[in-house]
Amino acid sequence: MKKVYADNAATTNVSKPVLEAMLPIYENVYGNPSSLYEIGAEARVYLDNARETVAKCLGANQNEIYFTSGGSESDNWAIKGVAHALMAKGKNHIITSKFEHHAVLHTCEALRKEGFEITYLEVYENGIVKPEDVEKAIKDTTALVTIMYANNEIGTIQPIKEIGAICKKHGVLFHTDAVQAIGNVHIDVKEQNIDLLSLSGHKFHAPKGVGALYIRRGIRIPNLIDGGAQESGKRAGTENVAGIVGLAKALEIATETIDSKNEKLKKMTSRLIDEVLKIERSRLNGDREKRLPGNVSFCFEGIEGESLLLMLDMKGISASSGSACTSGSLDPSHVLLSIGLPHEIAHGSLRLSFSDVNCEEDIDYIIETLPPIVNRLRAMSPLWDRIING
Amino acid sequence: MAYSEKVMDHFANPRNVGEMKDANGVGEVGNPKCGDIMRMYIKVENNVITDVSFMTFGCGAAIATSSMATELIKGKTIDDALKLTNKAVMEALDGLPPVKVHCSVLAEQAIKAAVSDYYKRLGIDPTPIVGELKEDCHDGECGCSL
Numbered sequence: 001m002k003k004v005y006a007d008n009a010a011t012t013n014v015s016k017p018v019l020e021a022m023l024p025i026y027e028n029v030y031g032n033p034s035s036l037y038e039i040g041a042e043a044r045v046y047l048d049n050a051r052e053t054v055a056k057c058l059g060a061n062q063n064e065i066y067f068t069s070g071g072s073e074s075d076n077w078a079i080k081g082v083a084h085a086l087m088a089k090g091k092n093h094i095i096t097s098k099f100e101h102h103a104v105l106h107t108c109e110a111l112r113k114e115g116f117e118i119t120y121l122e123v124y125e126n127g128i129v130k131p132e133d134v135e136k137a138i139k140d141t142t143a144l145v146t147i148m149y150a151n152n153e154i155g156t157i158q159p160i161k162e163i164g165a166i167c168k169k170h171g172v173l174f175h176t177d178a179v180q181a182i183g184n185v186h187i188d189v190k191e192q193n194i195d196l197l198s199l200s201g202h203k204f205h206a207p208k209g210v211g212a213l214y215i216r217r218g219i220r221i222p223n224l225i226d227g228g229a230q231e232s233g234k235r236a237g238t239e240n241v242a243g244i245v246g247l248a249k250a251l252e253i254a255t256e257t258i259d260s261k262n263e264k265l266k267k268m269t270s271r272l273i274d275e276v277l278k279i280e281r282s283r284l285n286g287d288r289e290k291r292l293p294g295n296v297s298f299c300f301e302g303i304e305g306e307s308l309l310l311m312l313d314m315k316g317i318s319a320s321s322g323s324a325c326t327s328g329s330l331d332p333s334h335v336l337l338s339i340g341l342p343h344e345i346a347h348g349s350l351r352l353s354f355s356d357v358n359c360e361e362d363i364d365y366i367i368e369t370l371p372p373i374v375n376r377l378r379a380m381s382p383l384w385d386r387i388i389n390g
Numbered sequence: 391m392a393y394s395e396k397v398m399d400h401f402a403n404p405r406n407v408g409e410m411k412d413a414n415g416v417g418e419v420g421n422p423k424c425g426d427i428m429r430m431y432i433k434v435e436n437n438v439i440t441d442v443s444f445m446t447f448g449c450g451a452a453i454a455t456s457s458m459a460t461e462l463i464k465g466k467t468i469d470d471a472l473k474l475t476n477k478a479v480m481e482a483l484d485g486l487p488p489v490k491v492h493c494s495v496l497a498e499q500a501i502k503a504a505v506s507d508y509y510k511r512l513g514i515d516p517t518p519i520v521g522e523l524k525e526d527c528h529d530g531e532c533g534c535s536l
Contacts, residue, residue: 304425306449307401314402332425344422380407382429383422383447 003316004362008203009152009180009295009353010320014246015205021249022207025242033239034228043241050248057255058197059188060214066231067244070211071179072103073224074198075146077235078175078213079107081221082144082196083116086173091143097121097129097158098338100148104177105334108146117141127156127286127339135166142172149181149197153335153351154286155295157185164193173219179203179211183254184262184292189214199251201243205355206250210243261356265293268354268363272296275367279374281387285339285349294354299341302384303348303377311373312350317366320351344383393450394484400454405461410443414511417503419523420496426452430460430500434508437467444500451490458482459497468508471501472520499524 005013014022025046031039033047048062055062068074083094096108098120108118119137121129129147138145145167150157160176167174175196178187183204189197196219200211215221227236254261273284273296281301300308305321312319321333332346352366378384393401410431420427426448433441442464444456459479463471476494480486486494503523506516 302447304448304452307453310398310401310450342423343425347422347425380404380445380453381447382418382427382445385409385429385445 001316002365004318004365005357006317006319006352006354006362006366008355008357009155009351011202011208012205012355013357014207015250015253017253018205018207018246018250022242022246025245029241033241034230046245047239047241050244053248053252054212057187057251058214059190061217063232064214064217066213066215066235067239067247068211068213068224068235069209069240070202071101071177071198071200074200074211074213075101075103075175075177076107077221077224078196078198078215079104079144079146080111081224082173082175082219083111083114085221086143091141093117093119093139093141094143095119095121095134095137095145095147097123097147099123099127099151099153099335100146101152101177101179104146104148116143121147123156123338125340126290127151127154127335128290129158129163131159131162131166134163135170138166138170138172142170144173144175146175146177149176149178149187150185150292150295151286151335152180153333154297154339155180155292155353156286157181157290157292160194161192164195167195168193180292180295183251184258184294186258189216195219201247201250204250204254206247207243210240210247212247257356262293264356265354265358268358268360269293269296271360272352272363272366276370279371282374283345285336285341294358295351296353297336297349297351299336299345300348300350300374300378301345302381302387303374305347305349307377308348308350308373311377312369315369315373317369320353321349393454393487396458396482396484397451397454397486400457400483401450404444404453404457406443406457406464407445408443409445410441413441413443413504415504415506415508417500417505417507419499419503420448420452422447425449426493426496428452428456428496428500430456430504432463432501432504432508434468437469439463439466439468439471442504448493448496449490451486451493452496454483455479455486455493455497456500459501463501468505472505474498474501495524 029042031043033044051062051065055065112118121133164174173195177198179200182199195216197214202208223234225236283299285297336346413431415432418429429445431443442460446453446456476498479494502520506520509516
């Protein structure tokens with residue numbers, strides 16, 4: 001049976017060049033970068049080079065890059081760090097959006113319980129935050145604005161540069177969760193007015209368990225892990241050297257190939273969208289143009305997402321419905337509700353996300369496989385019966 | 391979360407699925423907002439359920455529990471069908487993940503709703519026989535925000 005992996009927004013495979021960059025670290029350069037003898041010093045060089053590469057890909061300086069275990073850790077550190085650093089100055093207000101990843105939303109919720117005030121901005125039907133809403137929400141007590149670069153479930157890209165400019169104008173710090181966007185859009189933290197940025201390796205062909213946080217020079221936030229001198233003393237613990245080397249290699253490749261990859265992905269998903277929308281009572285979620293080229297999200301009326309995923313899986317297609325993080329809960333995705341979809345339509349969602357491992361044949365197979373599955377589930381759905389026959 | 395082989399079998403090859411034109415009892419439970427609706431059709435002759443079918447909007451477990459419930463009551467007397475518990479449906483499917491237990495409750499309720507409708511069509515008050523129905527969102531058990 002043909003296999004199509006269409007859940008690259010959940011995670012990606014480790015690419016061959018990335019694995020090849022990592023293996024020597026495990027096999028030969030296994031020294032502790034803090035040790036002074038040769039294989040320690042050699043590991044230190046790999047680590048420093050990786051930091052330089054990541055900094056270069058973001059338009060940052062090396063001493064502004066802190067390696068972490070991934071996106072959730074980076075988000076937690078950035079948001080709680082800024083909040084706690086500015087609390088003493090009477091800043092107790094955070095602005096975010098309604099459809100952030102749970103790593104941001106639940107962090108904000110934890111801060112609310114500590115006494116912070118949180119403003120959740122609307123994202124409207126197209127799934128895009130309005131910069132003017134950010135400006136209206138800023139007040140004297142605002143410590144931080146945190147808005148994701150691109151949404152993980154529906155792929156919409158946010159006006160980051162404009163939001164950053166507004167924050168700069170008002171002297172408010174700006175953090176962006178760029179976990180989905182990184183490697184898919186051109187990011188320059190200085191040019192785009194970003195003060196803090198979270199990223200995670202496994203979304204762009206690096207391994208799981210490694211990420212980074214960019215913290216603009218001059219911003220002081222509390223240490224995440226106290227201990228040794230690693231990561232400028234801010235996040236102690238012996239570095240995951242191989243993972244970090246893999247992340248740097250993957251980011252370098254992703255950044256170099258953004259334009260060619262996006263052109264290919266856009267062509268693929270554009271055809272997919274046109275074909276899928278021929279299914280009666282289906283819709284594309286979020287703005288059609290301002291989206292990550294590899295990420296498409298649909299809703300099909302009258303059917304439920306999990307059944308759809310199981311049937312696609314039986315045909316060899318791996319996809320997701322809403323965010324993988326929300327599976328286990330039966331509530332429809334907060335992202336789909338935030339763009340105004342009613343519960344019964346949000347239940348019937350399907351996210352297909354592609355990377356450079358996918359090809360046009362994958363799209364052909366999905367276009368051929370998906371409509372009969374939707375029809376089969378609708379044929380047994382009393383809700384569809386109600387929609388069609390009243 | 392993983393489903394048992396039996397759940398997957400009943401999901402992939404649901405038994406007794408589809409509308410029944412000559413049913414003499416039809417019951418529907420659940421709510422589109424919660425993401426699951428079950429409609430059960432029964433044909434009763436001489437107090438025996440001679441035929442049964444279902445239509446379900448919902449997750450894999452909702453479809454599998456509907457299918458299993460129809461198998462368990464086909465050919466049974468109404469009394470026996472009313473004794474079918476959600477636990478029996480779950481056991482017949484070799485278990486369900488904890489978050490999906492409510493689907494089996496829905497299947498049990500769908501049978502009761504169909505039997506109630508059968509009695510109502512005969513002009514008999516079903517409440518003393520079938521009991522009160524939980525036709526909706528099972529007291530927020532499903533975690534939805536109704």
